[in-house]
Amino acid sequence: xxxxxxxxxxxxxxxxxxxxLTAGDTRVSLVQVxxxxxxxxxxxxxxxxxxxxxxxxxxxxxxxxALALQLTxxxxxxxxxxxxxxxxxxxxxxTRPHWALLGPGPRIYAEGTEAPSATALAEAYGRSPLRxxxxxxxxxxxxxxxxxxxxxxxxxxxxxxxxxRAEAALASRPKDHPLLGDEGDDRIWGEYADRYERFFNLGIxxxxxxxxxxxxxxxxxxxxxxxxxxxxxxxAARLMPAVEEALRDKPSETRRWDLWLSxxxxxxxxxxxxxxxxxxxxxxARRWPPEAAVDAFVEDAQQSGDWRxxxxxxxxxxxxxxxxxxxxxxxxxxxxxxxxxxxxxxxAFGFGQWNGEVASLVEAKLHLGKPEEADRIFQRVxxxxxxxxxxxxxxQLARDCGAEALADKWARMGKPGx
Amino acid sequence: xxxxxxxxxxxxxLAGALGAQTAVQRTLMDREGEGAPPATLWVVDAxxxxxxxxxxxxxxxxxxxxxxxxPMKALALDGAKAREALxxxxxxxxxxxxxxxxxxGALRARGxxxxxxxxxxxxxxxxxxxxxxxxxxxxxxxxxxSLEAREQLMAVLRxxxxxxxxxxxxxxxxxxxxRLEGGDLAGASAPEGSPKTDLSQAKPMGAVQDLExxxxxxxxxxxxxxSGQWREMDMAWTREGxxxxxxxxxxxxxYLRWMPAVEEALRQDPSSESSWSxxxxxxxxxxGRRLRPLLDSLRPSPLTPKSEWPPExxxxxxxxxxxxxxxxxxxxxxxxxxWEDGSHPLLQRSVEQTASSRESDWSGCLGPxxxxxxxxxxxxxxxxxxxxxxxxxxxxxxxxxxxxxxxRCGQPALAARWKAAx
Numbered sequence: 108x109x110x111x112x113x114x115x116x117x118x119x120x121x122x123x124x125x126x127x128l129t130a131g132d133t134r135v136s137l138v139q140v141x142x143x144x145x146x147x148x149x150x151x152x153x154x155x156x157x158x159x160x161x162x163x164x165x166x167x168x169x170x171x172x173a174l175a176l177q178l179t180x181x182x183x184x185x186x187x188x189x190x191x192x193x194x195x196x197x198x199x200x201x202t203r204p205h206w207a208l209l210g211p212g213p214r215i216y217a218e219g220t221e222a223p224s225a226t227a228l229a230e231a232y233g234r235s236p237l238r239x240x241x242x243x244x245x246x247x248x249x250x251x252x253x254x255x256x257x258x259x260x261x262x263x264x265x266x267x268x269x270x271x272r273a274e275a276a277l278a279s280r281p282k283d284h285p286l287l288g289d290e291g292d293d294r295i296w297g298e299y300a301d302r303y304e305r306f307f308n309l310g311i312x313x314x315x316x317x318x319x320x321x322x323x324x325x326x327x328x329x330x331x332x333x334x335x336x337x338x339x340x341x342x343a344a345r346l347m348p349a350v351e352e353a354l355r356d357k358p359s360e361t362r363r364w365d366l367w368l369s370x371x372x373x374x375x376x377x378x379x380x381x382x383x384x385x386x387x388x389x390x391x392a393r394r395w396p397p398e399a400a401v402d403a404f405v406e407d408a409q410q411s412g413d414w415r416x417x418x419x420x421x422x423x424x425x426x427x428x429x430x431x432x433x434x435x436x437x438x439x440x441x442x443x444x445x446x447x448x449x450x451x452x453x454x455a456f457g458f459g460q461w462n463g464e465v466a467s468l469v470e471a472k473l474h475l476g477k478p479e480e481a482d483r484i485f486q487r488v489x490x491x492x493x494x495x496x497x498x499x500x501x502x503q504l505a506r507d508c509g510a511e512a513l514a515d516k517w518a519r520m521g522k523p524g525x
Numbered sequence: 526x527x528x529x530x531x532x533x534x535x536x537x538x539l540a541g542a543l544g545a546q547t548a549v550q551r552t553l554m555d556r557e558g559e560g561a562p563p564a565t566l567w568v569v570d571a572x573x574x575x576x577x578x579x580x581x582x583x584x585x586x587x588x589x590x591x592x593x594x595x596p597m598k599a600l601a602l603d604g605a606k607a608r609e610a611l612x613x614x615x616x617x618x619x620x621x622x623x624x625x626x627x628x629x630g631a632l633r634a635r636g637x638x639x640x641x642x643x644x645x646x647x648x649x650x651x652x653x654x655x656x657x658x659x660x661x662x663x664x665x666x667x668x669x670x671s672l673e674a675r676e677q678l679m680a681v682l683r684x685x686x687x688x689x690x691x692x693x694x695x696x697x698x699x700x701x702x703x704r705l706e707g708g709d710l711a712g713a714s715a716p717e718g719s720p721k722t723d724l725s726q727a728k729p730m731g732a733v734q735d736l737e738x739x740x741x742x743x744x745x746x747x748x749x750x751x752s753g754q755w756r757e758m759d760m761a762w763t764r765e766g767x768x769x770x771x772x773x774x775x776x777x778x779x780y781l782r783w784m785p786a787v788e789e790a791l792r793q794d795p796s797s798e799s800s801w802s803x804x805x806x807x808x809x810x811x812x813g814r815r816l817r818p819l820l821d822s823l824r825p826s827p828l829t830p831k832s833e834w835p836p837e838x839x840x841x842x843x844x845x846x847x848x849x850x851x852x853x854x855x856x857x858x859x860x861x862x863x864w865e866d867g868s869h870p871l872l873q874r875s876v877e878q879t880a881s882s883r884e885s886d887w888s889g890c891l892g893p894x895x896x897x898x899x900x901x902x903x904x905x906x907x908x909x910x911x912x913x914x915x916x917x918x919x920x921x922x923x924x925x926x927x928x929x930x931x932x933r934c935g936q937p938a939l940a941a942r943w944k945a946a947x
Contacts, residue, residue: 134868142866143830240828247827255793257826311794313757318798357672357757387667389674390660431552434628438548 133184137192137213140181147210147237149180149228152193155201163222164206169271170225176232176239177268210237240264255311259326262306265299270332277335285335296336303329307346312366313353327366333373343373351382358383359397368406379403380416394427396420405467414471421468425484432459460492461485466504473508481505482513495521563653564624564633565596567610571620572603580639581622586692589642592656593649594684624652657681658741675749676758682742683762689738690769694727698767724772732774739775750783756790760799763806770810780807788819795823801838808842816846817855831862844893850901857897863890864910871914871923883920892930899934907931908939915946 141148149168153159161182167173168180183190185201197215199205207218208231217231238246244261248254272295276287287295306312312327333339347370354363371377379400388395396404401424408417465488472481485501498521505514566585568578578599585595600607602620611618614625614632623635633652640648661678665671691697730738749755770776787804794800808816816839825834835843840859847853870882871891891914898907911927914920924947931940 139866243827247824251824253793254795254824254826256796257828260826260828309793314790314794314797315757315759315799317794317796317800321794321796321798323794323797353757356670359673387664389671389677390664391655391657434552435549438552441548 133187135187135189137189137196137209140183140189141209141211141213144179145211146240146243147178147208147216147232147235149178150193150207150209151180151182152190152199152205152207153182153185154204155185158204160204160206160219160222164228167223167225167228172229173225173232174271175268176229177241177264178232178239208232208235208237210235241268253309255306255309255323256321258302258306258309259311259322262299262302262326263322265302266326266330269295269299270330273332273335287336289337292336292338296338299330300336300338300342304342304346307349316362324362327362328369329373331369331372333369340374343370343375346370347375347377351377354382355386358386359399361399364399364403368403371406378416379407394423398424401464408471408474412474414474417467418471418475421464421471424464425468428459428464429487459488461488461494461497461501466500469501470504470508473505473510473513478510478513481510482516485517489517489520493520495523497521562594562596562627564626565598566622566624568597568599568622569602569607569611569620570599572601574601574620575599577620577622577639584639584642584645587642590646590649591685591688592658593646593654594657595649595654624648626652658685672754672757675745675754676761679742679745679749679758680761682745683766686739686742687767687769689734690730690772691767693730693734693738694724694769694772696724696727698769700765700767724769727772730772735773735775739773743775743779746783747779750786755783755786755803760803763799763802766806768809770806771812773810777811780811784808784811788822791819791823795825796829796833796836798836798838801836805839805842816843817852820855830866831858832866835859847900853897853901857894857901857903860890860894860897864894869914870918871920872917874917874919878918880920880922883918883923887923887926892926895927896930896934899931899936899939904936904939908942911943912946921947 140150149164151159151161151164153161159182161180165180168176168178183193185191185194192213193199193207193209194201196213197205197207197218203220205218205220206223208216208228210216216235216237219227223231241261241264244257244264247257248261251257273287276291276295277285280287286292306326311317311323314323317323329339329343330336333343347367350363350367350370354360354367357363367377367382379396382403383396383400401420404417404420408414465484469481469484472478472484489497489501498517502514502518502521505511505517566581568581570577578597581597581599584590585593585597600610602608602618608618611621613630614623616623616632616635619637621635621637622639624633625631626633634648658678658681661674661681664674665678668674687698746755749758770780784804784807787800787807790800791797791804804819820835820839820843840856843852843856847856869890870878870886891910895907895910898904898910911923915923915927924943924945928940928944931937931943
């Protein structure tokens with residue numbers, strides 16, 4: 108879940124309406140600001156006193172009916188090249204702040220000097236010849252229905268919009284009924300669910316890595332909000348067998364585990380141990396279960412509270428890393444030669460220290476009543492990189508697991524003088 | 526996991542930071558692949574002699590032993606390295622061979638004379654060497670859907686095919702990774718195979734040799750194309766393999782048969798790096814299908830910026846195959862978009878611009894754009910681009926570089942004018 112949220116955060120800037128200050132690079136021209144936005148862009152320019160309409164325009168864009176446009180807003184600096192060009196294009200003086208809808212050209216399609224309403228922005232856009240990204244993709248896909256990259260791009264647009272609508276709809280529901288009603292579910296998630304299934308059946312999510320900038324991998328994962336949608340829960344349950352079959356064909360592929368985790372978060376049943384049951388490790392495999400499955404085992408344990416399956420997997424990962432670190436340090440000593448200085452590959456490159464994977468192992472040990480082993484592991488990694496924040500994090504983890512004595516001991520280790 | 530991601534960054538990082546073939550670098554490289562050799566064969570010859578090393582080369586190349594892919598290091602007894610290596614194992618300073626464990630460095634076997642093939646095969650097996658292809662084939666019989674086993678089998682068979690083809694052709698072609706391991710950072714970042722690969726200088730392979738070298742790999746590739754599994758497989762050899770394919774009629778025939786399947790995959794995902802990598806490898810080897818018609822048949826997403834179409838990985842091939850003014854116009858549109866998209870060191874006179882940033886702006890964008898203009902017959906635009914950059918950057922080397930480019934493009938008058946602009 109944490110990783111999904113992280114990816115969502117990474118994507119947020121390119122998907123959501125946002126304020127982007129271009130003041131950092133004052134040489135950027137208006138044409139350059141507009142180039143990545145053939146769908147159009149809302150721009151604001153402050154008055155001479157620096158009063159602007161950024162917040163008001165942004166707030167309006169986040170409300171229906173403007174929300175559906177999924178447009179970006181940028182606040183220009185009056186002293187920047189693009190700001191000066193915009194003022195000249197609109198023939199604006201500096202006595203009042205402005206907002207404007209611009210399209211390629213550059214051309215102004217609508218403008219104002221008062222805070223705009225969501226309806227006003229949507230109407231202004233409707234009167235312009237501009238097309239939203241989603242509409243452009245829909246039209247393209249009517250002519251090219253099997254173009255998977257465009258399908259993935261449209262899915263990302265639809266997912267973003269639906270998540271924002273679902274958030275608003277769920278805010279008004281009681282917390283013990285976190286599911287959307289049928290009508291709302293269909294309105295919010297209907298098109299996404301239909302198009303997701305078509306995309307899934309096209310099968311390109313199974314293809315070899317299309318590259319880091321491809322939308323296919325990100326779109327293949329179900330929305331982080333899918334658990335609140337009965338329709339998406341049903342979809343996830345129905346498609347899960349195909350995901351698990353794909354995983355069994357390639358259990359070392361992180362992308363397939365990520366997809367599986369997103370289905371599980373949407374409510375589909377499954378456990379990492381069951382997926383791998385009956386599979387043989389590859390001849391000569393150094394790790395089994397594969398490294399890519401570690402997150403899935405941890406998620407399973409966190410969900411069920413049963414750490415018995417995850418513990419040996421995490422222990423094997425820890426042992427393998429420790430052994431590798433020893434090899435690396437020996438190699439570094441060899442490179443340094445007899446007169447070489449101290450060698451600390453772990454400290455130098457930031458691994459072999461307290462991190463998420465070690466924390467999960469310690470958590471497993473604590474849940475399984477093995478505090479001595481937990482302590483040994485922490486002592487080993489803390490000795491390597493004794494940062495106070497690591498001791499604090501470990502102490503907090505111990506406290507969360509009810510191991511107060513260990514928590515106190517580790518907290519003391521992080522204090523100056525210890 | 527996090528650790529692995531960090532480690533993936535290490536090899537290039539350390540290759541630059543620590544120099545060639547450090548122990549750290551070897552350790553990191555070894556960790557990357559499963560099925561790494563369990564031991565290294567060290568061969569120490571008497572001063573001025575090569576008898577033992579040559580004997581082992583021929584022994585390991587024999588069909589019974591080559592499946593083990595034994596890494597061999599040959600040393601001369603009078604060298605410091607040999608003395609150090611022998612001393613570290615407590616061995617006498619005399620001609621000999623020994624097998625050292627890849628992980629622990631421990632001695633696994635030793636001798637002073639060339640062993641008979643059967644005995645040495647047993648020694649290798651006892652040291653942990655396996656016929657990886659055989660192991661993987663046996664695994665695939667039990668698990669026919671395992672994509673990972675197929676990927677690894679394909680890698681092993683490719684490696685064997687390359688070794689045999691090089692032997693038959695009497696050439697040695699470095700793979701990118703080997704250049705990196707050898708400390709050749711510039712060579713490692715150059716396009717695969719260049720500049721050492723000139724297959725026209727190699728001995729041509731006969732049909733029997735071609736089959737002996739490539740039939741196992743070709744058969745496996747054919748199998749995964751027939752089953753459709755190829756789309757899900759990481760074909761690392763398309764990026765890292767030695768570019769020997771053009772010398773094999775077996776591979777050319779196979780590529781021509783299956784290129785339409787790759788093109789179909791590209792129609793579904795026109796930006797897929799893995800599909801392009803495979804297509805380019807097939808196209809370069811077979812020379813049978815041109816890129817331009819394929820690009821014309823693809824429908825990139827309407828959200829793909831002009832500067833990202835065609836995909837970056839295809840551009841070198843597009844450059845190499847451009848012939849008509851139309852080809853150059855298409856390339857020009859791409860570079861024009863790249864030029865207009867970002868900010869360019871060659872359009873700024875800021876003191877922050879270093880020679881290397883201007884250099885890379887020239888070679889990555891302005892140079893190709895000017896070349897496209899010239900070859901497409903638009904000298905006026907080329908001149909305007911040159912003058913704009915010259916005026917903005919006042920970079921001394923620009924005039925020289927642009928003049929050389931104009932001369933290469935058959936524009937001597939322009940070359941002279943640009944040279945004088947300095």
